[in-house]
Structure formats: structure tokens, C-alpha cells
Amino acid sequence: MSQKTTEKDYLTMDDVVLDNKRVLVRVDFNSPMDANGNIMDNRKIKSHLPTLRSLENSIVVLMSHQGRPGDKDYTTLEVHAKLATELLGREVTYEDDIFSACARNAIKSLEQGDILLLENTRFYAEENMNRAPEEQAKTQMVQKLYPLFDLFINDAFSVSHRSQCSVVGFTKVLPSVAGILMDREITGLDKGLKCHEHPAVFVLGGTKAKDIVKVISDILKRGDADKILTTGVVATVFMMAMGVDAGEVNRKFIEDHKFLDQVSIASKLLKEYPDKIIVPEDVALNNGGKREEAKVGEIKGDLPIADIGQETIADYSNVLKEARLSVFHGPAGIFELDNFRLGTEELLKAAAQSDYSIAGGGHTLAVIDQLGLESKFSHLSMGGGASITYLSGEPMPGIAALKSYASRSFKG
Ligand SMILES: Nc1ncnc2c1ncn2[C@@H]1O[C@H](COP(=O)(O)OP(=O)(O)OP(=O)(O)O)[C@@H](O)[C@H]1O
Numbered sequence: 383m384s385q386k387t388t389e390k391d392y393l394t395m396d397d398v399v400l401d402n403k404r405v406l407v408r409v410d411f412n413s414p415m416d417a418n419g420n421i422m423d424n425r426k427i428k429s430h431l432p433t434l435r436s437l438e439n440s441i442v443v444l445m446s447h448q449g450r451p452g453d454k455d456y457t458t459l460e461v462h463a464k465l466a467t468e469l470l471g472r473e474v475t476y477e478d479d480i481f482s483a484c485a486r487n488a489i490k491s492l493e494q495g496d497i498l499l500l501e502n503t504r505f506y507a508e509e510n511m512n513r514a515p516e517e518q519a520k521t522q523m524v525q526k527l528y529p530l531f532d533l534f535i536n537d538a539f540s541v542s543h544r545s546q547c548s549v550v551g552f553t554k555v556l557p558s559v560a561g562i563l564m565d566r567e568i569t570g571l572d573k574g575l576k577c578h579e580h581p582a583v584f585v586l587g588g589t590k591a592k593d594i595v596k597v598i599s600d601i602l603k604r605g606d607a608d609k610i611l612t613t614g615v616v617a618t619v620f621m622m623a624m625g626v627d628a629g630e631v632n633r634k635f636i637e638d639h640k641f642l643d644q645v646s647i648a649s650k651l652l653k654e655y656p657d658k659i660i661v662p663e664d665v666a667l668n669n670g671g672k673r674e675e676a677k678v679g680e681i682k683g684d685l686p687i688a689d690i691g692q693e694t695i696a697d698y699s700n701v702l703k704e705a706r707l708s709v710f711h712g713p714a715g716i717f718e719l720d721n722f723r724l725g726t727e728e729l730l731k732a733a734a735q736s737d738y739s740i741a742g743g744g745h746t747l748a749v750i751d752q753l754g755l756e757s758k759f760s761h762l763s764m765g766g767g768a769s770i771t772y773l774s775g776e777p778m779p780g781i782a783a784l785k786s787y788a789s790r791s792f793k794g
């Protein structure tokens with residue numbers, strides 16, 4: 383049923399017949415939830431609407447995860463089906479199981495135009511193991527479900543850095559293509575990363591210092607970046623790597639978040655790429671909720687760093703204004719507090735001006751939304767960990783599995 387229509391090394395929904403086909407779609411509806419089990423941000427669900435709208439003449443079953451075992455937001459997808467129904471304007475029914483006889487009967491009874499959302503895939507233990515597609519294809523989830531479908535669509539870029547059952551398993555046993563969101567993510571990120579626009583400036587911050595230090599190392603090794611502007615907690619690690627006394631409270635923050643080992647890695651990177659990695663000259667400290675500017679090296683009073691400082695904001699903005707490619711991941715400060723959102727806001731405005739601008743990460747997208755800057759960015763990635771993995775050039779098992787299906791089908 384596959385008919386390749388583009389030069390891509392994976393198939394898309396344009397390459398296959400969809401009408402009246404029984405289609406299993408892996409989406410990522412994983413959303414922030416409040417204590418009462420309500421979805422706090424509908425962005426993840428909205429991002430799949432183009433794919434779902436293109437499937438209006440198919441028989442559609444959706445799979446998604448929500449949270450991780452043991453976490454507060456590890457819960458059923460019942461409310462997700464309701465919200466998807468509202469957003470799509472068509473009923474998305476919910477089945478409180480994944481592959482039981484009951485769930486399979488519900489799938490079998492679907493008719494053209496129906497959409498059914500199965501239960502949280504991570505309620506099935508083997509979903510939580512990262513294994514090769516061959517192994518995942520043998521699981522009960524895949525074996526019980528795949529005979530009920532003609533096609534598998536992976537639209538979940540943001541979980542495709544995981545080799546989980548519902549992400550890679552079906553690609554071994556069903557014709558498999560990328561959904562519209564997946565295709566947009568790959569195309570949007572590649573356009574920025576592979577077209578070699580220069581100067582290429584990366585603004586990397588937020589709290590995931592370990593992941594970001596690795597991304598910085600990978601990007602610099604590949605030679606893709608002209609400048610890396612460090613912000614957020616990532617900047618604190620690099621300041622410490624320069625031997626700066628960040629104050630006990632900030633050192634403790636880094637220790638408590640298990641980032642102390644990143645300081646020596648950051649130090650090596652600074653030695654290897656002295657002109658490329660830029661560390662803030664000043665910061666904003668949180669003095670009882672008030673913003674207190676301080677030069678790096680003169681951080682007194684043991685106050686927590688909560689934003690980059692005003693001189694750094696001006697310098698970084700100037701670098702960004704010259705950039706032809708900008709990539710922004712992770713807020714520059716604790717933007718949730720009004721006094722400490724300046725760095726994130728100003729740098730996002732500056733990044734949006736470059737010829738090709740990419741931004742990713744849950745909190746980052748929320749600020750872009752609040753600032754009304756969505757249309758100013760060339761590509762907004764729904765991926766948090768996934769876009770970091772993609773940026774670092776590491777293989778993404780979910781995408782590799784689609785490519786592997788495509789290469790088998792072209793040969794066949
Ligand atoms: N200096 C800082 N100290 C403490 N927290 C900070 C600092 N700078 C930024 N943050 C916090 O970082 C958090 C966001 O970081 P995070 O790495 O999760 O970014 P993100 O855009 O959501 O990416 P992802 O989707 O990968 O999680 C925000 O809650 C913000 O308050």
C-alpha cells in the first residue's frame with residue numbers, strides 16, 4: 383500500500399491510502415495535570431489535530447502515554463478523550479483498556495469516521511522498557527493489536543527518543559508512516575540544523591543541565607554552532623566551571639540537582655571552545671522576591687540566582703540580532719516570577735528575529751505563547767527531551783523505525 387512521493391527517507395500520510403483504512407495512531411497527549419486530574423495545557427492535544435482531521439474517512443484508534451509510573455500525573459486518558467472531542471469538534475470515544483478482549487471488541491466494532499482513544503500505554507508494564515523494535519514487536523500489546531489494523535502512524539515526535547513498545551513495536555508488523563506533526567517536526571528541525579545557516583546561535587537554559595551540557599558538547603563537536611549562549615541553571619554550571627563563586631545557596635542547588643559532576647565537563651568544554659561558549663557577565667538574584675542585579679564574581683549575600691542580568695540580556699540580544707539561525711531551548715530564568723522573566727522574554731524576542739528560528743521545550747513554548755510570539759518563530763518543537771535529543775544528533779528510535787520500514791518497503 384506504500385507509494386513514495388517525496389525524497390524523504392520515511393513515508394508520510396501522503397504516501398498511503400487512508401480512506402476506509404483501519405489506522406493505529408501513536409500520539410503524545412501527555413499533558414501537565416493539576417491535583418484534581420484536569421489538563422492544564424491543551425497544546426499537546428492540539429498539536430495532533432491536523433493529523434486527526436486528515437483521517438476523517440478512516441477508522442482511527444489512538445494510543446498515548448500520560449506521566450510515568452509513580453508520578454502524580456500518571457493517570458487515565460479519560461479526560462484527554464473529552465478534551466480531544468472538544469478541540470477536534472468530533473467525538474473521540476475512550477476505552478479504559480489497551481488490548482484486552484473488551485478493547486479489541488471495541489476496536490472491531492468501529493466504523494468509518496470513528497475515533498477511539500485507548501488507555502494510557504504506560505499502564506502496560508512492557509511499555510516502560512526501552513528495547514529494540516524486534517523485541518517490542520513480540521509483546522502482547524503489539525501481537526494482540528496489530529492484526530486489527532492496516533496501517534500504523536507515528537505522530538508522536540516528542541516521545542520518539544524512547545524505544546518503547548507503542549512507539550517502535552508496530553513498525554515491524556504494520557505498514558508505518560509519519561503523521562503530519564511528526565513530519566513537520568523533522569522537516570522544521572532539519573531545515574534549521576542541516577542548512578548550515580551562519581551565524582548559528584544556540585540559547586540553552588532551563589533546569590536540565592546534564593542533558594544540555596551533553597547537547598552543547600555534541601553540537602560543538604559537529605561544528606554546527608557559532609555561539610552557545612548559556613542561561614538558566616545551565617549558566618550556573620558554566621559559571622562554576624569558570625571558578626566563579628556562585629554563593630553557597632547556588633552551589634547547593636547544583637549539588638541537590640546532582641549536577642556537580644557536570645561542572646568538570648563544562649570546564650573541559652570551556653577550554654576546548656573558549657570563543658563559542660558564552661557565560662553570563664551578570665545575574666539577577668532573588669532578594670525576598672525583589673530583583674537584585676549582581677556582576678558574576680561579586681555574588682554576595684548568598685541569594686539564589688533567578689535570571690540572567692541586564693548587561694547579559696543586552697549582550698546576548700546583540701549576538702542574536704546578527705544570527706541567521708537561532709535555536710532556543712529552556713528559559714533563561716524563573717520566568718514564573720514576574721521580576722525574573724525579563725531575560726527569557728527579551729532573548730525570545732531577539733531570537734525570533736533571526737532568519738530561521740527554532741524553539742522547543744514545554745516551559746519555553748508556554749512563554750512564547752504568553753508573549754504572542756508563536757507566529758514569529760520559524761519552527762516550534764513540541765518535543766522537550768525529544769528535541770534535545772534531536773539537536774544533539776543522537777538517533778531517535780521512533781524515527782529510525784519509520785525509516786527502517788520505509789527502506790524495507792522500497793526494496794520490496
Ligand atoms: N536560574 C534558575 N534557577 C532555578 N530555576 C530556573 C532557573 N532558570 C530557569 N529555571 C526554571 O527552569 C524551568 C524550565 O526548565 P526546563 O528545562 O524544564 O525547560 P523547558 O522549556 O520546559 O524544557 P523541557 O520541555 O525539556 O522540560 C522553569 O520552571 C524555570 O523556572
Ligand SMILES: O=C(O)[C@H](O)COP(=O)(O)O
Binds near residue numbers: 450544766768
Ligand atoms: O513530555 C514529554 O517530553 C514526552 O511526552 C515524553 O515523556 P517522557 O519523558 O515521560 O518519556
